Amino acid sequence: MTVSELIDSNEFSIINTGADTQRDISCVFCCDMLSIAMSRAPSGCAWVTVMGNINTLAVASLCDAACIILAEGVCLDPNASQKAVEKGITVLASDRPIFDTALIIHDKLK
Amino acid sequence: MDDTIKLEYTVSGDDFTRAGEASSNLKNVLRQIGAPPDITRRVSIAMYEGEINMVIHANGGTITVLISPESIKMILKDQGPGIPDIDKAMQAGYSTAPDDIRTLGFGAGMGLPNMKKYTDDMQIETELGVGTTVTMVVNLPAAVLQ
Numbered sequence: 001m002t003v004s005e006l007i008d009s010n011e012f013s014i015i016n017t018g019a020d021t022q023r024d025i026s027c028v029f030c031c032d033m034l035s036i037a038m039s040r041a042p043s044g045c046a047w048v049t050v051m052g053n054i055n056t057l058a059v060a061s062l063c064d065a066a067c068i069i070l071a072e073g074v075c076l077d078p079n080a081s082q083k084a085v086e087k088g089i090t091v092l093a094s095d096r097p098i099f100d101t102a103l104i105i106h107d108k109l110k
Numbered sequence: 111m112d113d114t115i116k117l118e119y120t121v122s123g124d125d126f127t128r129a130g131e132a133s134s135n136l137k138n139v140l141r142q143i144g145a146p147p148d149i150t151r152r153v154s155i156a157m158y159e160g161e162i163n164m165v166i167h168a169n170g171g172t173i174t175v176l177i178s179p180e181s182i183k184m185i186l187k188d189q190g191p192g193i194p195d196i197d198k199a200m201q202a203g204y205s206t207a208p209d210d211i212r213t214l215g216f217g218a219g220m221g222l223p224n225m226k227k228y229t230d231d232m233q234i235e236t237e238l239g240v241g242t243t244v245t246m247v248v249n250l251p252a253a254v255l256q
Contacts, residue, residue: 034215035162038155039224043147051215055162058130062137062154064147079127087134 001025001108003067003090006046011104012069012092015076019088025066025109028102034059041065048102052076057083057091069094071101115143115177121161121188123169126214132173133158143177146251152228153182153248159221160186160244166211167191168242181230184246192238200226 004021007014026044031037032051041047041063049056052074060068067090070076076084076091084091094101117139119132133154140150157173164171168190176183193199199206200222207217226232229246236242 032215033218033220035159035218035220035224037215038158039220039227043151053214054127055129055214055216058134058158062130062133062151062158064151 003046006067006105006108007090007092009108012094012101015070015081015091015093016084016089018067018084018090021090023066025105028105028109029065030098030102038063046105048098048105050074050098052080054080054083056080057087057089060089061087066090067092069101069105071096071098113179115139115175117175117177119173119175121164121170121173123165123171125170126165129162129165130158133161136175139177140182145182149182149248149250153184156225156228156246156248157184159224160184160246162216163221163244164188164190166207166216171241179250181250182248184244186244186246187241188243189241192240192242193234193236194238196234196236 003023025046027042029041029045030048032049034055038059043064044066046067046069047060047065048069048071050072052070057080070093073095121132122128136157137150137154168188171188174185198204202223203219205217205219211217225246230249231247233245
């Protein structure tokens with residue numbers, strides 16, 4: 001499944017549409033501690049987190065995540081929103097808990 | 111002819127809105143010169159962890175990156191408080207980061223362990239009250255960078 005197909009599934013609200021929406025999503029990854037995410041997030045993952053600050057964008061970019069999905073109704077703060085646009089990172093959002101959010105994506109990847 | 115590329119960055123202390131800019135810039139440079147994606151990822155992660163450490167613990171500092179055909183060397187130098195116990199600091203999960211840093215998602219005690227994990231060599235020189243210099247090297251496979 002590509003990032004574009006995940007966007008088009010209408011399961012999530014769109015905070016920012018990134019530069020490379022034709023990219024394939026490799027897997028789902030869940031983590032809120034950025035240092036752990038930094039070392040464990042697989043390249044091309046859909047990263048589900050409740051951490052919506054500017055550093056989340058930096059970690060996603062450096063780890064080469066395909067997109068970020070914010071769970072539990074979390075939004076990006078203004079600095080982070082600007083960074084998402086600058087770095088061309090797709091950021092989606094959901095009111096659901098992390099597990100439920102991840103499960104929806106996981107099921108779509110089957 | 112010296113075929114080493116030298117990059118220099120200044121890291122601002124306590125400025126989390128800019129933390130990661132040096133790592134991000136280095137990542138772009140490595141992409142542009144054709145470094146393999148796995149090498150780029152390892153260097154980016156190690157550099158970012160070091161950069162964040164400088165912001166959290168040392169009020170910023172300077173980073174020098176030397177890219178040669180054989181390796182990528184990152185030298186992170188700060189004039190912070192120094193590391194009292196390097197062995198303890200190297201333990202995964204050990205952190206002296208304050209609570210406000212933890213609310214940002216850092217302070218998991220994975221910084222130095224990650225830096226060691228993702229590099230081929232890491233040396234720490236530290237003196238209490240004077241500062242810390244961390245030197246990390248990631249080796250490049252033969253003939254990767256022309």
